Amino acid sequence: MGFLADALSRVKPSATIAVTQKARELRAQGREIISLSVGEPDFDTPDNIKAAAIEAIRRGETKYGPVAGILPLREAIARKFRRENGLDYKVSQCIVGTGGKQILFNALMASLNPGDEVIISAPYWVSYPEIVALCGGNAVIVGTTAEHDYKLQPETLEKAINSKTKWVILNSPSNPSGAAYSHDELKALTDVLLRHPHVWVLTDDMYEHLVYGDFVHATPAQVEPALYDRTLTMNGVSKAYAMTGWRIGYAAGPEKLIRAMDMIQGQQTSGACSIAQWAAVEALDGPQDFIAESRKVFEGRRDLVVSMLNQAAYLSVHRPEGAFYVYPSCAEALGKTSEGGRTIESDVDFVTALLEEQGVAVVQGSAFGMGPNFRVSYATTNETLAKACGKIQVFCAGLR
Missing domain, CATH: 3.40.640.10 (Type I PLP-dependent aspartate aminotransferase-like (Major domain))
Structure with missing residues (x-):
């Protein structure tokens, strides 16, 4: 009889966390890595919300x-x-x-x-x-x-x-x-x-x-x-x-x-x-102004990413209505070989080669139950997004 519960055999580790960890490891080796794999706003919590927490502490809550x-x-x-x-x-x-x-x-x-x-x-x-x-x-x-x-x-x-x-x-x-x-x-x-x-x-x-x-x-x-x-x-x-x-x-x-x-x-x-x-x-x-401001920023980022990735060879991206993700298809890249010599047989191969050769971390679509796609989180700055999307364009242009 095994010690761990049988239910664990039905569960897979989080793919988004796995990609983030791989990016950390490469970064620790001195590589410059741009991570577009985390689903987390890059904005800070608004000050009025922080103040309410501090006041709650002072009140003894x-x-x-x-x-x-x-x-x-x-x-x-x-x-x-x-x-x-x-x-x-x-x-x-x-x-x-x-x-x-x-x-x-x-x-x-x-x-x-x-x-x-x-x-x-x-x-x-x-x-x-x-x-x-x-x-x-x-x-x-x-x-x-x-x-x-x-x-x-x-x-x-x-x-x-x-x-x-x-x-x-x-x-x-x-x-x-x-x-x-x-x-x-x-x-x-x-x-x-x-x-x-x-x-x-x-x-x-x-x-x-x-x-x-x-x-x-x-x-x-x-x-x-x-x-x-x-x-x-x-x-x-x-x-x-x-x-x-x-x-x-x-x-x-x-x-x-x-x-x-x-x-x-x-x-x-x-x-x-x-x-x-x-x-x-x-x-x-409290005041809801923060939402409208961040929404406007995210919308601009979405448009930037969709435009740049649709210019990349072998990728197809639809323009989503919300959240801060896009979900490009890389189906046309399957069967090709990267400049680093990796054969792209799946979206896992695509994102792995992209990370190792261009230093851009995204998450394979198969982790979300549908590929060949990959998820890009645009919850980061326009400068970072433009640089990352440029690297994705270079990677795709090098596929043969």
């Missing part, structure tokens, strides 16, 4: 709080959903976790039984299928296409649903593709779900505020109120407010699910960091 989150934060979350999404949740329907991952873990742990299925569209955030596996469920991966901008189509969703389906996870805007569902696109999906009352919706809206141009964010329970009683709407302060290290995610949904998640979290970590929670109150209730 350093004790254990309620497992589900301090009351002022849950009230702020309810106000946020009402103000920005037209969703009416009571405080008892809101929960705070140590980042979005804990929200996902708690929801799936509270609801999945062996054999239950969770529909996830590819490309997907790397943690979705692994969290499903750790919680005892089976991830059902359904494909999307570049022609549909990597968005799940209603007919594909319909075919994937069966009597074992417990959840469908929707992520808009998407990590890794940046694709975001319009109101009408979501309505086509929710129409399918109305026909299957046993299927719940877990919507990951973490990049909600990072949408560009005239695009308007929508979320399933808002688009189809009939799904309200079987939807968990998840969000957080990490991306919109540049608070990744503060580790605050939150969600709202039916009370029976929130109570179950509260019970699990009470035996797991208890409440999230009290100081980070008070900072999150200020993030949600």
Whole structure:
């Protein structure tokens, strides 16, 4: 009998972390490495949010709080959903976790039984299928296409649903593709779900505020109120407010699910960091100017990266609606050989050769369930992006 749990055999290490580690190793050897692999805003947390945290420390807000989150934060979350999404949740329907991952873990742990299925569209955030596996469920991966901008189509969703389906996870805007569902696109999906009352919706809206141009964010329970009683709407302060290290995610949904998640979290970590929670109150209730300013910067970066990569040989990039990622296809590069002599047989070969020969770190699309692509994070300066994209152009030009 082995010592480690059998469940670990179903889980793969995070590919994004693996790429970051490889880049660190090369950098430690003295190589100049440009990393476009990390999904983290490069902006600092706004000063008013920092000040709120410092004031909370001075007030002595350093004790254990309620497992589900301090009351002022849950009230702020309810106000946020009402103000920005037209969703009416009571405080008892809101929960705070140590980042979005804990929200996902708690929801799936509270609801999945062996054999239950969770529909996830590819490309997907790397943690979705692994969290499903750790919680005892089976991830059902359904494909999307570049022609549909990597968005799940209603007919594909319909075919994937069966009597074992417990959840469908929707992520808009998407990590890794940046694709975001319009109101009408979501309505086509929710129409399918109305026909299957046993299927719940877990919507990951973490990049909600990072949408560009005239695009308007929508979320399933808002688009189809009939799904309200079987939807968990998840969000957080990490991306919109540049608070990744503060580790605050939150969600709202039916009370029976929130109570179950509260019970699990009470035996797991208890409440999230009290100081980070008070900072999150200020993030949600305080001035929102920072979001518009950072959104404008990100939109310019997106346009720069899409333009430069579409000029690279053998690459094809669609212009995403949101988040801070692009997801180029490198299908035309397969079968070619790099200047360093590596045969490009997969997206893993492509990103490995790019890192070793040009010092640019990106993540292979196969890590997100769909290749041959790679993910580029443009959460860095225009100067860095232009330099990195120039190196990618050089790399592609050298393929033979």
